[in-house]
Amino acid sequence: METILQGLLELQGVSAALVLDAGGRVTAHRGGAMHDRALCEQVSGNLMKAVETVQLQQADWDAIGAQFTDGRLLLRNLGEGVEGGHVLAVIADARLNASFATVALRVAANKLRRVLAGGAPASSASSAVASSVAAPLSGSQVSPADSKVLSSATGLSWSRSGSSSAAVSRVAAADPASMAFLTRCSKELARHVGPIAKVFVQEAVQRVCPEAPFSLPRAGALVDDLASQVEDPDDRSKFRAALAKR
Numbered sequence: 001m002e003t004i005l006q007g008l009l010e011l012q013g014v015s016a017a018l019v020l021d022a023g024g025r026v027t028a029h030r031g032g033a034m035h036d037r038a039l040c041e042q043v044s045g046n047l048m049k050a051v052e053t054v055q056l057q058q059a060d061w062d063a064i065g066a067q068f069t070d071g072r073l074l075l076r077n078l079g080e081g082v083e084g085g086h087v088l089a090v091i092a093d094a095r096l097n098a099s100f101a102t103v104a105l106r107v108a109a110n111k112l113r114r115v116l117a118g119g120a121p122a123s124s125a126s127s128a129v130a131s132s133v134a135a136p137l138s139g140s141q142v143s144p145a146d147s148k149v150l151s152s153a154t155g156l157s158w159s160r161s162g163s164s165s166a167a168v169s170r171v172a173a174a175d176p177a178s179m180a181f182l183t184r185c186s187k188e189l190a191r192h193v194g195p196i197a198k199v200f201v202q203e204a205v206q207r208v209c210p211e212a213p214f215s216l217p218r219a220g221a222l223v224d225d226l227a228s229q230v231e232d233p234d235d236r237s238k239f240r241a242a243l244a245k246r
Contacts, residue, residue, distance in 0.1 A: 002029070002030055005030035005108075007108065008030070011092070011104055012095050012096065014096065015093060017029075017088070018044075018088075020086065022085040027086060074090040074101060097194065099192070099193070103193045103196050171205055172205075173214045182205065192230045192236075192239055193230065223239075223243050
């Protein structure tokens with residue numbers, strides 16, 4: 001779990017990330033000197049008491065936010081794992097971008113739930129969180145004859161539909177025009193959800209085209225899938241409108 005929390009520390013303004021169990025004990029922690037594990041353990045009990053107060057009014061709560069003079073505290077309900085209920089807590093200062101943080105916490109919470117339920121190991125589950133902060137869309141190694149890099153800034157590449165399965169990129173497209181559309185999707189989505197847009201595009205392509213490279217006839221389905229990642233209705237409409245333009 002620590003590696004997943006480490007990915008959250010890559011967000012500007014985040015100074016600590018931790019997982020608490022139902023008894024207020026720190027299960028996992030990542031933070032700097034100002035918010036080391038010892039300090040977090042001192043306040044974790046009171047924090048869980050506050051969560052219990054919220055649960056009395058809304059048992060199925062998902063997120064809690066508290067703002068103070070120098071920053072904010074963000075909580076995510078991780079639900080019941082194999083060892084009982086857990087909560088993800090993130091401490092940040094005023095530099096935190098709230099929109100980016102909301103999406104990053106949602107991804108991290110989903111990964112942590114899998115780990116707590118006995119699913120994917122923390123080392124592999126953390127990859128999406130870390131890449132959502134800084135890494136571009138990337139693919140597996142492909143031969144020069146079968147792929148082209150369209151933009152060094154995005155790291156996107158496309159693979160011919162005739163390539164072998166071992167040479168197909170994680171974001172495989174049937175042709176340059178299709179990959180150019182994926183690049184547009186990533187850039188437009190990033191305006192609303194931040195750098196994690198690259199991860200969302202990867203996952204959406206896998207859902208929309210699970211057994212074939214992405215091609216433009218599937219553009220509508222891809223946009224529908226990606227639009228569901230934008231929580232604000234106005235932003236969702238802007239995202240759709242931007243991709244509708246030729």
